[in-house]
Amino acid sequence: MNLNIDAVKAQTYDAIVIGSGVSGGWAAKELTEKGLRVLMLERGRPLEHVSGYTEALKAPWEMPEAARLGDLALKYPQAPPDAAKTVPTYWMPGADTSYRQEKPFRWLRPDIVGGKSIMWGRQSYRFSDIDFEANAKEGIGIDWPIRYKDLAPWYSYVEKFAGISGEKLGLPQLPDSEFIAPMDMFLVEKEVRKSIEKNYPGRVMTIGRTANLSEAQKVHVDNGRSPCQYRNQCIRGCPYGAYFSTQSCTLPPAVKTGRLTLRPNSVVTEVIYDAQKQRASGVRVKDAQTLESQEYFAKIIFVCASAMASTALLMNSVSERFPNGLGNDSGQLGHNLMDHHFRIGANGQWEGGQDRYYYGRRANGIYIPRYRNIGPDKRDYLRGFGYQGGGGRQGWQHQVAELAFGASLKEELTKPGLWNMGLIGFGEQLPEYKNRMYLDKTKLDKWGLPMLVFDAEIGENEKKMRVDMLNDAQEMLEKAGLINVKTYDQGSVLGQAVHEMGTARMGRDPKTSVLNGNNQIHAVKNVFVTDGACMTSSACVNPSLTYMALSARAAHFAVQELKAMRI
């Protein structure tokens, strides 16, 4: 008996954080810094900062031959792109067979400590009140329970620590962050920017806002980080700690408190509900390798496993009180699945600037903030889109006469080609109840978890928006004097943007939402969900910065509530 009590004690923490990505990292940092003993559970393998990034500094000729093919790899059918050799097992092997698609869906799953914070695109933008108010104004979905003013101080808080490079614009639709120095633009980008400013009142083009240290301020240096070296190989992991990841940014301070226990290879299978206390008491975990089961207990549980995985975990946590999934009184759990739709835009070339060149490899692009349905602009669809993209000057890959060979070809390929520039639209998707994910409990994986099924697609509003996304890109590039402007629409399947959102949405009314304005499950006050699952609408901007702000805010709220003995 005593033994059991001791065992339970040893497995009891103040808080459990499920997931170690962008959201989980922030939750762990804030909770440990506020004095809580935290257990962070990650289903992936350990990935040590710096020493774990084994491919980070390799030259092209140190990579496998087929890896050197670049884009051409697609032409060589027996050279399947397999990240395993070059970015060893950052991604979950066989993830594409771990779910079922009723409608086409892509679910990209990391398999490491740090989650997608290691491989993310780093683009960081604030939501605005235009985003927070849109649902209520237009009668779409439900109203957000928070407004910009609730989140603004938390945006500032996370930005100062993470380091967001960008340029102040003072736009109502895209509030400025606490910026470190903006990165430079390529000449061709500067030309297109001038043309947009001249030809389109109300439209601007700015340098991408990115979580890369364009300069390392004291707060960053003190956290062991160095400035960006402009190698543009972020996705392999940064040995300089120059971009925001769990490992570079939120994990070190959490570890420093001495109150963090990080347990990799830990697949959380269930959140345990205590009907008497009307609280969650802990979690069940399966070791990813040994498949041994274990239980851990805590006063507070932060679910930060990524939108789809967190939702699946709540759905799999059934009890008499919650037969349809933990906290799912509203029946909304798994519904209102959103992503951004993209893969549409235009590219062109520029004949000017032949006597100009560039230096360094910028791990960032440009950004054209949303301008549709802003101010006097009114379209036949709701919401809008922004453009990412960028320019450059072609190198040895540039087109030369296809039958050319010999010394002249060699000479030609060592000279810079034309400047070029592309725009990719990223559009908002409206929340719709019919867009959903659910569990197929007849199909279990080796950890005993049910298979996820995706049944979601973009709708008419998004399709109408895409007409503008394509035409506007072409028009802006042509107006800027680019030549050979070509449009493309590669179609957009949900999940491809890896901005999955909305399946455990926040709201004021427990009858129509899963979480309240503090990311707390309405009916289970000690469980918080702060990843993409919580989002009530998607806006058109990259969402990770908002997850950071929401996670930090919810963690501080949770500690307050704990001290006040309300949870």
Added chain:
Amino acid sequence: MSTPFIRRREALQRLALLVGATLSLPVQAALRGETTAGVPLVFSEAQQRLMADLADVILPSTDTPGAKDAGVHQFIGHVIGHCTAPAQQELFLKGLQQTDALSQTVFRKPFSELDSPQRTEVVRQLTQREKPFFLTLRELTIVGYFTSETGATKTLAYLPIPGRFQGDLPLKPGQKVWAL
């Protein structure tokens, strides 16, 4: 959707899209490691010499080393041998045979015994008679050369750790393109 290849290719595109539109070649390359499927095609020594000689006609030694010096034939051999379907492998092997056949017809010697202008003439004829083979050979020669240590560091400007970014600078006389 129906073949593992397509699924992997889509996974790859997702990876590429995840990091936005500013992927540099090495980052793209980082996403595209390779696993071998099927039985690899192993080239004979004579075939390898021929591939090296052909590559050297496409990117010859000038004031900088040529494709042969850069060992490009090994790259080509690996890609054709490990990364292509049997039909493509056959096409490539046939191209090699035709090269020697053409050499014999025109100059009554195998390709390896031709002098430089004669080799150039045979390759010029290949561009007409064996165009798919020539295009494959040319493409792999270019990629293999400029991603090799020799090509990247001797013929192009290789800058592993730039340390800063400037998007608009004067193009200096003789400035070669960046290898990355």
